[in-house]
């Protein structure tokens with residue numbers, strides 16, 4: 525190693541990803557040195573408990589509980605603790621000491637990314653976070669660099685593997701929502717607090733990160749409109765399947781205009797219908813995919829594992845090699861720009877197509893009655909399907925109505941009017957249709 529300069533690296537956190545990253549840094553030290561042009565020395569791994577069991581065994585002498593001192597001994601600090609504190613303070617300390625930072629912490633980047641990037645820029649350091657969205661899938665660097673000269677117009681993404689697993693089980697194997705969630709839990713797909721997954725918080729954080737990069741605008745996670753998958757039923761999934769759709773929890777970020785035609789950004793996460801032939805419809809199991817549409821590049825699809833120790837470690841190590849090369853060769857870090865400062869538009873301004881399932885009384889004039897509600901609401905009907913259950917004795921029928929693109933606000937008023945209409949026994953579900961031109 526003496527021919528090379530040395531880059532000192534510290535890892536904060538030795539959980540599934542942290543222990544994997546530290547182990548690979550030790551095992552592949554020589555190969556990484558050849559790739560970087562400098563020796564990469566792991567100077568320490570900060571842990572909460574020295575004797576905790578770990579996925580990968582690490583030399584005891586590298587472990588320390590003193591993260592504060594460790595970050596000052598490194599040129600690159602790899603933060604894999606998760607959560608806001610103490611991760612944020614340690615990263616700030618690392619940056620102030622001139623270190624580059626690699627992190628997989630989506631919650632931290634979504635909440636404080638811009639602040640940390642600016643802090644780093646002031647001292648000539650850089651923050652890398654490829655692992656924060658969709659683990660192994662390269663998507664941060666493509667948005668930050670490869671597409672930096674193009675204009676992204678829309679991103680549709682499956683960025684939460686556990687909810688994709690649940691919806692996929694329901695769609696392909698006919699599982700109930702409860703059974704699918706129990707399997708996801710059993711396989712360890714869900715976060716320790718499953719609400720983060722099933723209520724869409726995890727996907728909203730990732731959507732905020734993608735939107736900020738795509739639209740050069742600071743977008744906090746709490747500005748993302750969010751609905752989870754807890755209201756999706758096996759009946760809805762089956763009805764969608766019969767109509768040629770798949771229900772996916774989508775993160776959607778797109779350019780939009782407000783009522784006065786001024787440019788803005790819409791960032792939202794909800795379960796939506798996708799045409800079965802859309803590329804995202806074939807993303808099965810716990811996989812993730814990000815479908816990017818850009819003015820010049822056209823549609824691009826990034827697909828792969830969105831979680832897992834090894835997979836996430838791959839993204840972390842890629843960032844570490846980049847940071848180490850920069851450390852050796854000098855030059856600016858990868859900059860993020862937030863110059864555009866576009867407003868995030870409220871959900872009421874979003875225009876999309878809807879798919880509404882109603883239970884109605886089965887008697888003459890009902891269809892006209894229901895059509896009248898849509899017409900008065902200014903929502904144009906595109907398709908109507910009526911099913912009467914075999915042996916139905918209640919005198920009811922199911923109406924499935926597809927609309928042309930309509931504003932969310934108009935749709936909500938129409939749904940409220942439907943619920944009040946004498947011909948309508950119940951509004952069973954309202955789902956948005958995404959992915960069309």
Ligand code: HSE
Pocket residue numbers: 683684685686687713714715721726830831
């Ligand atoms: N809970 C996340 C998921 C893990 O299900 O995708 C990766 O962030």
